[in-house]
Amino acid sequence: MSRQQPRRTLQDLATAAGLSLAATSYALRGVRGSPDTIRRVRELADELGYTVDPIARALASGRTGSIGVSGSLRDLWQQDLSVLLTRALRSRGRYATIADADADPSQERLIVEQFAAQRVDGAIVSPVDPSASYWRLLAPEVAVVSLGDALTERPGSGCVLFDNEYGVTAALRHLQELGHRRVGMLAPSLPSTPGRPSEVLAPRIAASIGLELSIVSAPAATTEAVTVVSALLADRGRPTALFCLSDSLAFAAYHAARATGLRVPSDVSVIGYDDHQLAALVSPGLTTMAWDEDAIVESAVGQLIDRSAAPSPFRPSLVERGSTSRPPAG
Template sequence: MKKSKDGKPTINDVARLSGVSKKTVSRVINRSPLLNDATREKVEAVIAELGYVPNPQARALALRRNFLIGLIHDNPNAQMVLGVQEGILSAIRDTEFALVVRPVNRRSPDMLDDVRAFLEQQRLFGVMLLPPISENDALAELCDELGVTYVRMGSVKLDEDEHMVASNDREAVSQAIDYLIRRGHRRIGFVAGPEGFRSAAERSLGYRDALEMAGIPLDDAIMAEGNYTFETGIAAGRKLLAATPRPGAIFASNDEMAAGVLHAARTLGLSVPEDLSIVGFDDTAIAAHIWPPLTTVRWPIQAMARAAALKLIDPAEARKQPSHFLSDLIERASVATC
C-alpha cells in the first residue's frame, strides 16, 4: 500500500481499498446525506482498519469553512446556556468538530452587523441560535445569505424542521398549574420570564390556559415579571407574598427564579411546602440541590441541543431524532396538598 511521505495512510488509500472515488470518501468523512448506508459503512470500515485521520486544515481549505459549530446567544440564564453546551459537546464528541460560543446583545442596533462579522471571520461549519435571538427571522435570513447552515432552538416551531428544534412550553406549564389545582390550590401566583422572550410568553399562556380551564380568575396582584435570574425571583417572590391574601402556591418560569421565591419565603418566616408550594421550570441542577428539592418541569435542553447539533454535522443521523420535544413534570418535595 502506498502511503504519504510521513507513512500515514491517505485518502487515496481509502478510496482504492474501498473501491470508490475520492469524492465518495470525502462525502463519507463530511457525513453527506447523499450516500447509501452500505457505501458509508464500507468506507468507514476501511478508514477504521487503516487508522486514516483526515487533515482538518486541508478539509477546511477544500470546503472553505472550519470545523467549528457556533453557539450564538443572548440569554441571562447561565444554567440554560451550560445545558445547551453540554448537549452540543455530546454530539460532537469523538469528531473533529469544536464549539465556539458567541454572546451577543439582542438590544443593540449593531447586533446583525456584529453577527455578520463573526460568521464571515470564523467560516463556521454551522451555527446554533438560542432563544430569544433564535426568534429573530432577520438573523436566520443572514445565515442563509452567507451560506451558513443554522438551527434555531425555541419554545414553539419557528422554521422548517431542518432548521428547528422546539419544545411544548405552553402545554407543559398548563399541566404544571393543573397539577397544583389538583392538589387543592386555587390561589396560584406566577412569576413570568422577561419581556421579549417567546418562552416567557408561551409559559404565561400556559398559566392562563390552566386557570381558565379550572374557572379560576386571573389576579394581577399575584403575577410578577422576572428576568430568569435568582435575584429577580427574590424580588418577585416578595411582591407576590405581600399580596392579601397571599398565594398558597407560586409557579416560577424557571428554576433560578423559583429558588429566589424560596429564598424570599424563608426570609419572611414561611415554610416550604407547608406554608407555600413552589414549582419551577427547566430541571437544572439547582432544582435538586436546594432544600426542599424543587418540583419542576423538566425541559429536555441537552437532548434538544444534541439533536440541533446533529442537524448541523450529521443530517442522516439527525433524521432519526425528533424536532419537537416534550417536557414533563418532575415531582419532588416543594409542593404540598392544600
C-alpha cells in the same frame, strides 16, 4: 539558538499512520474509520504535534468547522445544554463557538452578526426573539436549528419543538389538584422581549381549570430575580404557589421565601421548569418539569448535519419532589 521546528502537515500524519490523506482526515475528525484507527491517528497527532490549521481547512473546503451556539447563559439549564451541544458537535468533528444573548434581543442581533462575519458553518440557538428579522443575516447555506421556537422570519431553519402547552398544563393542573387557587408565574423575559408561547398559553390554561394567575417578568439572573419574587411574596394577597418557567427562577423563589419568613412548601409551593441537576439537591427537592436533554441535543445536531431530518416535538414530564403541597389553611 534553536531552530523552530517546521509545522507538521496532514501528509506527515498520514505517512506515520500508513493511511491515505482522506482516511487520515476522516479518522482525525472521528467521521469515518474504526475506533482503533481513530484512536491511533489522534494519538499520533499528539505525538507529532500536529494541529489543524483552520484557515487552510476553510480555504480548501469552504468550511470552517465552526458552529455558533447561542443562548441566555445566566439560565442554568441553558448552560448545561450548551455543554452537551459542545460535546455532541465535537464528536462529529465540529467545534462550538458559544455566545451569551443574556435574554436581550439587541445582544442577540449582535451575536447573529458576529456568527455571519465569522462564516460559521451552522448555528444552534435558543432564541430570545424567534420572530426577529435579523435571523436572515445568516446566509441560506448556513444550517440553523432553533431550540423551542421556530424562526418565523427564516424559513427552512430546523427546529426542536417543545410541547409547552402540555408542560404548562401539567404544572398548573398539579397545583390546582393540590388545592391552590392563586398562582404566581415567573417568566424569564425582559420588557423588550416579545410574548413567548408559555406566557401566552398560561392565562388560557389557568382560566380553564379555575386558577387565578398573575404573571411577573423576572430577570434571568438568579440573584436579581430574588428582589422581584420577594416583592411578590410580601404582598398581602400573595399567591399560595409559584410556577417558575425556569429552575433558575425557582431557586430564586426559594431564597425569596426564606427572606420573607415563608417556608417551602408549607407557606408557599414552588414548581420549576427544566429539571436542572441542582433540582434534586436543594432542600426541599424541587418539583419541576423535566426534558430529555440527550434526545434534544441529538435532534438538534442531527438536523444541523442532515437538513432533511424532520423535527419531532418533545414533551416534558412532571417530576414530583418536596417543594409542592396543599396550600396553607385560610
